[in-house]
Amino acid sequence: MKPDSPHIALFIPCYVDQFYPKVGIATLELLEKLGCKVSYPQGQTCCGQPMANAGFERNTVGTTRHFIETFKEYDYVVAPSGSCVLHVKEHTPAIPELEKEQAELHHKVYELSEFITDVLKVERIDGSYPHRVGYHASCHGQRGLRLASSSELNEKPFSKARKLLENLVGLEWVELTRTDECCGFGGTFAVTEEALSIQMGKDRLEDHLVHGAEILTGGDMSCIMHLQGIASRNKQALQFKHIAEILNEAIS
């Protein structure tokens, strides 16, 4: 994509902004390396997902209105999160007088890996990353945005993230026993169903560890934050990175 090409807004989820600025930086740098003109609208806050999933979608009108106002002028909106993108597309209340802008936004907001494969039409990323990498498919990206084939469905296997990672020189893709089982984060679920959430996280980590993963990556930092938190508590030797960090490091 040329520098005078469409104007892309970076949508950085609130918890990434606050806890993982390095993921925001990697996303920005990666898109720039791929030739994009990217801006970060500084008035952005949160998409409202935590409230909506807790059963309070009706209380997210102000948040949603603000989101649309912030991003409506851009050609594309790209986020390093499948979960927040899914929320914007499917779980935001209809905003009176912004119906047109809202409908348009639903078609121009993308998760990072699908933006690279589907909009930028990048077939392969040239770079090197000599590590054994386990990929955690976030459910909202996987089954919500259909970023990869779902193990339940009888469909041709595909994965947008795998397509980008697999060509990196030296990267070994770790095959898991349960390719797309949930990690147990689930937003407020992590607190309200704490025991289950922890057990699900432990089981996911185990799958990566027994298959010799050195780095666990994924498209959603929320899953990774949860998994990293459990691994750190249990002193398990596994590194954690967002896919944007790996791709950004690999290219440079």
Place this chain on the structure above:
Amino acid sequence: MSHPVQAAEFLQDAAKSKWHDETLWFVRDKRDKISHTIPEWEQLRELASKIKDNVLGNLDTYLEDFERNASKNGIKVHWAKDAEEHNSIVLSILQEKNCKAIVKSKSILTEECHLNPYLEKSGIEVVDTDLGERIVQFLNQPPSHIVLPAIHLKKGDISKIFHEKLHTEEGNEDPTYLTQAARIHLREKFLGAKVAITGVNFGIAETGEFVVCTNEGNADMGVHLADVHIACMGIEKIIPKREHLSVFLRLLARSATGQSITNYTSHFRSPSAGRETHIILVDNGRTAQLGRETFRNSLKCIRCGACMNTCPIYRRSGGFSYESTVPGPIGSILSPGLDLKKYSTLPFASTLCGSCTDVCPVKINIHEQLYAWRQEITKAQGTSGKSLSMKLGNGIFKSPLAYKISGTLMRAALKTLPDSLIYNPLNSYGKSRDLPELPKESFKDWYKINRG
């Protein structure tokens, strides 16, 4: 008790919960393998879903067709608006026949109506003839899974129960030996029962016949030995024509257990000479669910149990943690329609991962309905502490300045507060998980300095 409390209890026995998870995952895996051998699998699901859409849109007509055609075939058709009516119809038939002992094959509807305790109160012996159901009946427990009723028990548990109830050798856990003992025990019960009760998998409007699927042949054994057959059917089990049956039969057993078809798929059309067949068409909340547009297609369910086998929550918390007749994801969207308050924690017993929706053979959007029930439940609960904090959240997120201040304060607070406070037992996020290391600046701060 709420789902989180029950789930935490189930997880206390780590080895058993792991075994439960792996056993059900094995069933899910079998289902994946066999469904992948059918190239038109996704078309079958779509077709089944559309047939059910048609059924739900014309349920009144199909039910009347079914009643007319079944009556023509000599079947006595009864209507029950709720569990109480259903149970009293069953009891009146038994009393008319002066029947004191019945056999019953698997019927989740009769569980839903609590038929067994109702009949037992009237002095009637009820024997569940499905092996798994008989096992849980010995323990006075409900089924923990709609297809695998005793999946929460291990071989050793069953050996103990059979030793106590059927006097099998102590410590003999050989499945063949135990099954043989059950067969001998059940044979006696089959021979002594004048009336047999079965569930119904499909009622065919066009022909007035109904179809019962089992793996053990226990429905047939009961019906063929008894003078009277009572079939209990939820009104949503109707399909329009016999030609539609194959679509569902191809999906049902593959989704349920990974088999190509159930061992017995029995069609009941009219009673043999000198015998009677009754069918009870039961509403019990189904019409109300049909009237809820967002939730109506939960009535497409063919009770295969695939959503339970795939659910990462169900596998790790067990069927009893839901405390509803139908557990798991499908139960969590059906039960709130019956009692919103009692089942208010169930739609939250999910990460909304969507596996249930993708595995469902009739394409019920289960996880979307879980999300929708959450919205209904919080509305019904009114202003609570959580609701206030959510309103506060909206106040913060709609204002960039408020968001910035609260974010900076949060990071500052997390940095300065002692671990003992962050990892306070009240803060359950940090109980078994470390919080992320805190960066010195937010992305927004970085952007202002570096790109602003």
